[in-house]
Amino acid sequence: MALTDFEKKVLKLLKKVPRGKVITYSKLAKMAGSPRAARAVGNALHKNPDAPVVPCHRVVKSDGALGGYAGGWRRKTKLxxxxxxxxxxxxxxxxxxIAV
DNA sequence: CTATTGACGACAT
DNA sequence: CATGTCGCCAATA
Known part of the structure; x- marks a missing residue:
């Protein structure tokens, strides 16, 4: 999947999010070193090399909306x-x- | 190097 | 509260 450093960082941080909790794109971006790169974070997750290793469904928008998901927001909600x-x-x- | 795009964020209407 | 517009960053063509 040839992930870039930025994407790797995002994924790694996302793995740290405890089960039953969520994190926002912007917060993730901030931890990755670029506080305004929420979009870039979303892009990284959209490529989705995650599968069972990275809980992408725990990433939501800053206002509490689910945002998007590779398999559809329905699935995300269910998870x-x-x-x-x-x-x-x-x-x-x-x-x-519940936000981290 | 420039242009386009996308799982976003904040503000205006 | 819902929708629209501008600004943001990184990846890709």
Missing amino acids: LREEGVVVKNGKIVDFKK
Whole structure:
């Protein structure tokens, strides 16, 4: 998959996110070293070399919306629910409480 | 090197 | 609260 350093960093950070919690693209970008590169982060995840190694579904938008997902936001929502995250109408409930 | 694009963010309307 | 516009960064053509 020839991932770039930036993408690798993002993936690695994402792996650290505990199950049942979520993280925002911007926060991930910030940890990766570029606080405004939320889009670039999304792009990295979209390429999705993750599979079972990186929980892409735990990445959401800054306002608590799910954002996108390679397999569709429906799937993302379902996975989050499985981990104990309550999602309502495409938005995360108590997002602030479960966000890392 | 420049142009286009995309799983975003903040602000204006 | 919903939608639209501009700005952001990195990857790719």
